[in-house]
Amino acid sequence: MMLRVGVIGTGMIGQDHIRRLTKVLSGVQVTAVTDIDLARAASAAPEGAQVFDTPNALIGSDSVDAVVICSWGPAHEEQLLACIAAGKPVFCEKPLVTSAEAALRVMEAECAFGRRLVQVGFMRRFDADYRRLKAVIDGGTLGLPLMYHSTHRNASVPPGLYTSEMPLNDTLVHDADISRWLLSDEVAGVEVRLPRKSRQGGELRDPHFVLLHMASGALVDVEISVNIAYGYDIRGEVSCETGIAALPNRPATVVTDANGYRQAIPEDWRERFIEAYDQEFREWIVAAVQGTATGPSTWDGYAATLVADAALRAVDSGVFEKITMRDKPALYGLPVSRAA
Numbered sequence: 338m339m340l341r342v343g344v345i346g347t348g349m350i351g352q353d354h355i356r357r358l359t360k361v362l363s364g365v366q367v368t369a370v371t372d373i374d375l376a377r378a379a380s381a382a383p384e385g386a387q388v389f390d391t392p393n394a395l396i397g398s399d400s401v402d403a404v405v406i407c408s409w410g411p412a413h414e415e416q417l418l419a420c421i422a423a424g425k426p427v428f429c430e431k432p433l434v435t436s437a438e439a440a441l442r443v444m445e446a447e448c449a450f451g452r453r454l455v456q457v458g459f460m461r462r463f464d465a466d467y468r469r470l471k472a473v474i475d476g477g478t479l480g481l482p483l484m485y486h487s488t489h490r491n492a493s494v495p496p497g498l499y500t501s502e503m504p505l506n507d508t509l510v511h512d513a514d515i516s517r518w519l520l521s522d523e524v525a526g527v528e529v530r531l532p533r534k535s536r537q538g539g540e541l542r543d544p545h546f547v548l549l550h551m552a553s554g555a556l557v558d559v560e561i562s563v564n565i566a567y568g569y570d571i572r573g574e575v576s577c578e579t580g581i582a583a584l585p586n587r588p589a590t591v592v593t594d595a596n597g598y599r600q601a602i603p604e605d606w607r608e609r610f611i612e613a614y615d616q617e618f619r620e621w622i623v624a625a626v627q628g629t630a631t632g633p634s635t636w637d638g639y640a641a642t643l644v645a646d647a648a649l650r651a652v653d654s655g656v657f658e659k660i661t662m663r664d665k666p667a668l669y670g671l672p673v674s675r676a677a
């Protein structure tokens with residue numbers, strides 16, 4: 338069966354996902370697009386796709402079996418609720434939503450529907466290097482994971498559009514999610530420290546040093562730098578009881594010349610995670626054709642949103658901010674635990 342997909346939001350990642358859905362992946366066809374900027378939607382629309390005036394019209398269309406949401410975070414809740422009301426599988430870019438209350442409303446709607454429909458765009462879980470790292474941790478040969486060092490550096494972010502809350506509610510959500518997934522754990526609380534401000538980002542609050550206290554007692558330190566200038570640099574190292582497991586430096590051709598040995602650094606997320614995005618959509622298509630969703634869930638989006646909310650509180654309070662999660666609905670599987 339050919340999955341007919343409607344894309345909401347045709348900006349940077351919307352266009353990249355339209356490219357992979359039309360040129361890279363099979364079994365899928367983009368039949369509809371929309372954006373508040375209709376001219377942008379029209380220019381991003383692949384041949385034959387209909388341009389809709391509103392997300393609701395696209396979601397309700399008979400020519401759309403499943404939806405991909407690539408609008409800005411604050412718009413996600415309304416669009417997710419409309420997809421759930423229509424019973425259509427939906428891939429929603431991260432962040433799921435931008436407050437815990439909104440996440441709970443989405444969760445309630447999906448649980449009332451009675452079947453998973455939502456996959457959240459936490460693409461790191463589909464990256465081959467992260468998957469190998471998790472296999473080592475889960476294998477247990479290094480003992481229990483004690484600390485995880487997560488480095489998240491962006492070359493730059495769009496001035497004006499990217500606000501001082503976004504390092505925590507738009508960027509940190511990846512590190513929160515990957516820490517929970519890698520360590521099979523939940524985040525119990527957050528501290529944030531602000532080092533001297535970088536002059537690269539103007540008024541933007543940057544960088545951030547975040548400490549996630551995991552329920553098991555493991556600690557995760559996260560560097561969020563969003564105007565590091567030199568490139569997109571994602572690193573991760575897990576310290577266990579008897580050894581260390583780390584992401585490799587991205588395999589890239591080593592160039593040697595009179596200036597020495599060097600490897601290219603990805604420009605942005607599109608380049609670094611290109612295969613991971615392809616894989617997350619391969620797995621999404623398989624589930625969506627069956628009218629459901631697998632992979633990162635509304636529960637995972639909720640957990641990451643709680644971390645973002647707590648981190649924003651911690652910036653103001655300067656102290657440890659506790660996280661309290663609601664009970665996990667059966668729809669999302671068993672609670673995780675990494676007992677000591």
Ligand SMILES: NC(=O)C1=CN([C@@H]2O[C@H](COP(=O)(O)OP(=O)(O)OC[C@H]3O[C@@H](n4cnc5c(N)ncnc54)[C@H](O)[C@@H]3O)[C@@H](O)[C@H]2O)C=CC1
Pocket residue numbers: 345346347348349350351371372373374377392407408409410412430431432458459460507606
């Ligand atoms: N998984 C990942 O690595 C990445 C995820 N993202 C996420 O994807 C989403 C979009 O990010 P970008 O493409 O970078 O932003 P963008 O600003 O380039 O594009 C967003 C598009 O959505 C449209 N839009 C906003 N609100 C809308 C609404 N209510 N209805 C219809 N269209 C609407 C805008 O007009 C714009 O064209 C964000 O949630 C962002 O966090 C972005 C980059 C990488």
Ligand SMILES: O=C1[C@@H](O)[C@H](O)[C@@H](O)[C@H](O)[C@H]1O
Pocket residue numbers: 431491494507508511563606
């Ligand atoms: O999701 C993404 C962007 O929206 C976000 O702004 C970046 O900081 C992340 O590295 C990227 O993966």
